[in-house]
Amino acid sequence: MAKPKFKTVQEVVAAGERLPERYLYTSTGDGEGGQPFNGSLQEMEITSIDLSLLFSSSDVGREEVNKLHSALSTWSVVQVMNHGITETLLDKVYELTKQFFALPTEEKQKYAREIGSSQGYGNDMILSDDQVLDWVDRLYLITSPENQRKLKFWPNIPIGFRETLNEYTMKQQLVVEQFFKALARSLELEDNCFLEMHGKNATMETRFNMYPPCLRPDKVLGLKPHSDGSAFTLLIPDKNVEGLQFLKDGKWYKASIIPHNIMINVGDTMEIMSNGIYKSPVHRVVLNREKERISVATFCNADKDNEIQPVYGLVSEARPRLYKAIKISEKTYFDYYQQGRRPIEAALI
Numbered sequence: 001m002a003k004p005k006f007k008t009v010q011e012v013v014a015a016g017e018r019l020p021e022r023y024l025y026t027s028t029g030d031g032e033g034g035q036p037f038n039g040s041l042q043e044m045e046i047t048s049i050d051l052s053l054l055f056s057s058s059d060v061g062r063e064e065v066n067k068l069h070s071a072l073s074t075w076s077v078v079q080v081m082n083h084g085i086t087e088t089l090l091d092k093v094y095e096l097t098k099q100f101f102a103l104p105t106e107e108k109q110k111y112a113r114e115i116g117s118s119q120g121y122g123n124d125m126i127l128s129d130d131q132v133l134d135w136v137d138r139l140y141l142i143t144s145p146e147n148q149r150k151l152k153f154w155p156n157i158p159i160g161f162r163e164t165l166n167e168y169t170m171k172q173q174l175v176v177e178q179f180f181k182a183l184a185r186s187l188e189l190e191d192n193c194f195l196e197m198h199g200k201n202a203t204m205e206t207r208f209n210m211y212p213p214c215l216r217p218d219k220v221l222g223l224k225p226h227s228d229g230s231a232f233t234l235l236i237p238d239k240n241v242e243g244l245q246f247l248k249d250g251k252w253y254k255a256s257i258i259p260h261n262i263m264i265n266v267g268d269t270m271e272i273m274s275n276g277i278y279k280s281p282v283h284r285v286v287l288n289r290e291k292e293r294i295s296v297a298t299f300c301n302a303d304k305d306n307e308i309q310p311v312y313g314l315v316s317e318a319r320p321r322l323y324k325a326i327k328i329s330e331k332t333y334f335d336y337y338q339q340g341r342r343p344i345e346a347a348l349i
């Protein structure tokens with residue numbers, strides 16, 4: 001299989017060349033609120049949810065479910081604690097990611113993605129000549145179900161990467177199942193209703209992001225504004241370097257980080273299934289002049305053969321159906337993404 005010819009951002013930096021035009025936005029800010037990418041922003045308080053309380057039938061449990069509902073209907077993102085994944089494991093995933101990206105180029109290129117496939121190591125996918133490129137290198141792997149893993153893209157070095165990713169995936173699966181059920185509860189639906197539509201062959205896809213330092217954080221973005229195509233996304237953000245921002249009512253806010261909580265944001269699939277009650281937030285990543293930033297995002301993506309639509313219990317005369325039934329394909333997602341558009345537009349009635 002042919003590998004795409006590309007220079008990763010790390011290679012651009014190592015070559016010490018002038019910042020290539022292809023990464024530059026020509027106007028500062030992006031029209032949305034007219035705020036420069038790296039200006040000082042108000043911090044959004046992301047509500048912390050105790051996962052271990054969500055299934056308790058006590059008053060405390062019901063309160064936690066209400067808290068989840070209110071946080072997701074306003075900000076579309078929460079930080080989850082008591083999720084059953086140890087701090088040691090989370091730190092290990094982060095450290096191994098850092099170590100992978102610190103390897104020599106030749107070593108990382110062994111896992112380079114092939115043309116037409118998103119799995120593997122590489123830079124931003126280039127779909128058109130006028131696309132402004134994201135300042136991020138990434139390793140993208142399908143981690144679940146096991147029979148969809150492509151192990152040739154799973155790094156052998158740093159030692160322990162594969163085992164740790166496997167362990168992290170197993171632990172995340174438990175969180176994902178509970179979170180789907182909690183979302184259903186928060187909307188007074190039967191526990192399995194989202195899980196069933198999401199499907200038995202739903203995937204978990206983990207993206208390891210590395211944003212190298214950038215001399216023009218005012219003109220270059222780590223990730224352009226986008227919403228995730230997933231039902232929801234589990235994120236380990238960098239504990240030390242900020243960069244993630246969310247758009248709300250035309251204004252950008254920087255995300256507050258609580259170390260060792262897992263951040264979970266709603267994705268397009270859940271926006272459709274919940275008939276627009278839980279919105280998929282637009283977010284972006286800005287850069288730092290001196291420091292690199294690492295993050296690990298796991299997308300919970302629906303079975304590609306399943307039609308996604310608003311679940312029965314959330315459509316009524318008072319709340320008419322907002323979205324058609326659609327299949328969410330990777331190709332449509334990236335086409336829209338690179339044009340700075342949201343694939344969910346295609347589902348609107």
Ligand SMILES: O=C(O)CCC(=O)C(=O)O
Nearest residue numbers: 207209237244285295297
């Ligand atoms: O790096 C981050 O904090 C966010 C990553 C993200 O939004 C993504 O990978 O879709």
Ligand SMILES: [Fe+2]
Nearest residue numbers: 226227228283
């Ligand atoms: Fe994202």
